[in-house]
Amino acid sequence: MTQSLRIVERVKAFFIEIGDLSYFSFRFFKEVLTRPFEFQELLRQCYLIGNRSILLVGVTGFILGLVFTLQSRPTLMEFGAESWMPSMVGISIVREIGPVITALICAGRIGSGIGAELGSMKVTEQIDAMEVSGTNPFKYLVVTRITATTLMLPLLIIFGDAIALFGSAIIENIKGAVSYQLYFNQVFDAIKFSDIIPATIKSFFFGFVIGLVGCYKGYHCKKGTAGVGEASNSAVVYTSMLLFIIDFIAVFVSDIFFEI
Amino acid sequence: MMKKQIEKSPILELKELQKSFGNNNVLNGFSLQLFEEENLVVMGKSGSGKSVMIKCLVGLIQADKGSIKIKGQDITVLGQNELDLLRTEIGFLFQGSALYDSMTVRENLEFPLRRHKEKLNMKETTEDLIIEALENVGLVDTIDLIPSELSGGMQRRIALARALILKPKIILYDEPTTGLDPITAKEIIELMRSIQKKYGTSSLIITHDVDCARVISNRIILLVDGINYAEGTYQELVQSNDPQVKAFFKH
Numbered sequence A: 001m002t003q004s005l006r007i008v009e010r011v012k013a014f015f016i017e018i019g020d021l022s023y024f025s026f027r028f029f030k031e032v033l034t035r036p037f038e039f040q041e042l043l044r045q046c047y048l049i050g051n052r053s054i055l056l057v058g059v060t061g062f063i064l065g066l067v068f069t070l071q072s073r074p075t076l077m078e079f080g081a082e083s084w085m086p087s088m089v090g091i092s093i094v095r096e097i098g099p100v101i102t103a104l105i106c107a108g109r110i111g112s113g114i115g116a117e118l119g120s121m122k123v124t125e126q127i128d129a130m131e132v133s134g135t136n137p138f139k140y141l142v143v144t145r146i147t148a149t150t151l152m153l154p155l156l157i158i159f160g161d162a163i164a165l166f167g168s169a170i171i172e173n174i175k176g177a178v179s180y181q182l183y184f185n186q187v188f189d190a191i192k193f194s195d196i197i198p199a200t201i202k203s204f205f206f207g208f209v210i211g212l213v214g215c216y217k218g219y220h221c222k223k224g225t226a227g228v229g230e231a232s233n234s235a236v237v238y239t240s241m242l243l244f245i246i247d248f249i250a251v252f253v254s255d256i257f258f259e260i
Numbered sequence B: 001m002m003k004k005q006i007e008k009s010p011i012l013e014l015k016e017l018q019k020s021f022g023n024n025n026v027l028n029g030f031s032l033q034l035f036e037e038e039n040l041v042v043m044g045k046s047g048s049g050k051s052v053m054i055k056c057l058v059g060l061i062q063a064d065k066g067s068i069k070i071k072g073q074d075i076t077v078l079g080q081n082e083l084d085l086l087r088t089e090i091g092f093l094f095q096g097s098a099l100y101d102s103m104t105v106r107e108n109l110e111f112p113l114r115r116h117k118e119k120l121n122m123k124e125t126t127e128d129l130i131i132e133a134l135e136n137v138g139l140v141d142t143i144d145l146i147p148s149e150l151s152g153g154m155q156r157r158i159a160l161a162r163a164l165i166l167k168p169k170i171i172l173y174d175e176p177t178t179g180l181d182p183i184t185a186k187e188i189i190e191l192m193r194s195i196q197k198k199y200g201t202s203s204l205i206i207t208h209d210v211d212c213a214r215v216i217s218n219r220i221i222l223l224v225d226g227i228n229y230a231e232g233t234y235q236e237l238v239q240s241n242d243p244q245v246k247a248f249f250k251h
Helices: A003-032 A039-078 A082-123 A126-132 A137-176 A180-190 A193-219 A224-258 B002-007 B050-057 B080-087 B105-116 B126-137 B152-164 B182-199 B210-216 B234-238 B243-249
Strands: B012-021 B024-034 B039-043 B065-070 B090-093 B170-174 B202-207 B219-224 B227-232
Touching: A003 A137, A003 A193, A039 A082, A039 A137, A082 A126, A082 A137, A082 A180, A082 A193, A082 A224, A126 A137, A126 B090, A137 A180, A137 A193, A193 A224, B012 B050, B024 B039, B024 B050, B024 B065, B024 B202, B024 B227, B039 B050, B039 B210, B050 B065, B050 B170, B050 B202, B090 B152, B105 B126, B105 B152, B126 B152, B126 B182, B152 B182, B170 B182, B182 B202, B182 B210, B202 B210, B219 B234, B219 B243, B227 B234, B227 B243, B234 B243
Parallel strands: B039 B202, B039 B219, B090 B170, B170 B202
Antiparallel strands: B012 B024, B012 B065, B219 B227
16 A cells, blocks of 8 residues: 555544544434433442542642742742732633643543443443343443533542642742732632633533543444553543643633633 | 244244445345244354344344344334333343443342333342342352452353343343353353243354254254355254265264
């Protein structure tokens, strides 16, 4: 096969995958609104997704806050602007760094987990067994997981942001002798609704994409156990790429509506 | 026995089933009829399309052509809800057991009951049904274990218990003895016979295990090149002079 033919094949495969993924998400919206609803499984997934990621998100958020403040201090001090630290850190974390970093961590933790779990269920015929027993596996496995990630990611992001701000406050308290009360007063003075609303909206999209790609890759897993690893790995790669694309679109749209 | 069956109407019927994957024609007009309380074995080489056929039968794979009738209903034209309801009449034992590995044995057995217990007007409690199914396979004490804590033979028995939990009229076995040692395989075959006796089920068994076919079959169909190559009782096929049939049954 010549090089140009190979490129054509790859481009074709890419567009076929985009089409399949679009159909998969269309099917999700169709099935999420129709009975029967799998509330029990949805709650279980919310618990698993939230509970499994909370420690990782907390630790990462804390370190993020510490490092971000430590790295920014010398530069701000050069301009005598260290009093701007709480508002700068607050806005950066709430608007951008908190949601993106938390989403990337969750893509690795949750997205790969979903890809591997569904992939392994697919290759061991568990999904077929579910279908034969008269349960719609798409509804039971996919709809619940995508809904759970969509609902839980904003909460994890809020938690991660809070911990990151707390980490930053500790450094400011130690290095700059700023009281916690003063630090958080300045943070909340600086943050506006135009910072919180776009960040919250995009965090729902982040959650949706993490669940969607993880489920899509797992549900269409092939080639036995090797395919499970591939599903898990490609779920993280595709999700990370899509998260940045969504972030770019979110910033672009926010700029139109809120003039950030 | 054959004459008696021909007079009855079949509980399950495949007519001229065709299925291809790209240029690979797996089924080229395969047909079969399964009668009440009959054990029908379909034999064929690995890759001959036995598993594809059985998956077409429950709607997991869509056939390209042909009709599939279960209790007189053509599953190729049924809607999802009707198909799900019809599937409650069928128990399916998968080749690799296909137990849900994140659930306990109890939860595995509960799963088919969640949606269908009320629809089927089952009067027993869920717990009673689970215990009855586990008693049938002699594994009541594994109720709170997870599948990875069970041996291959035990997993196959639990999978059989799960296939039986809705008390189906038809049971489909996809290679029920594959991957098991001869003693465990024998135990599974005995279990299949005792279950058929107790519940009066009809069984369609896909296998390439000649011993399994000999012990359990009322009738055997040989699937070669996607068609019914030969059909008859075990004795009839063993005595056949056809080289392809002979190749199967010589020990």
